[in-house]
Amino acid sequence: DQQVKQNSPSLSVQEGRISILNCDYTNSMFDYFLWYKKYPAEGPTFLISISSIKDKNEDGRFTVFLNKSAKHLSLHIVPSQPGDSAVYFCAAKEGGATNKLIFGTGTLLAVQP
């Protein structure tokens, strides 16, 4: 049972435009959400996170939006750059003293120059 879903396996965007990556979850116990960027054969790199008590968090070109009622979050990258091309994973944590992450299946973002 996939508790965190990224329904778009891939996304192609022009340089300078906005990239929007989406993530849905089913477990209402999830309280904290994270986005990671990953290159092949490397570990994921942390990008941005959001707590369930917020609906938006910004860090430079990256903004994460959380719609708790819809169990949906999205990552916006503005403006997109060719170096952003990678696989993006969303991940979720349940409340409590744990660092266990449940990952989505990833979206491959290709930013075209």
Added chain:
Amino acid sequence: KAGVTQTPRYLIKTRGQQVTLSCSPISGHRSVSWYQQTPGQGLQFLFEYFSETQRNKGNFPGRFSGRQFSNSRSEMNVSTLELGDSALYLCASSFRPQLNTEAFFGQGTRLTVV
């Protein structure tokens, strides 16, 4: 500050053998988690350690085990290797187990079972 260090980076083993992977967390971090990444299953949680105690375990067979030492370094062991154990094994480091904290990953160990 040094990041998460995983050794070795690459490993080739034969079916039936066992393997031990090592992870040194970021200095000051006391929580270590392990994940397996395969093309078919994505990133899956293996186990989590804090203060030398396993706090959480994923849905993997008993052939997968781990431990954490007093200096927070962690090892994971896979016994009786199967072809399906070929994967990228990732270690993540956090300050401690709590909700609003990020995990930082090492570069992983690529295990190939032949």
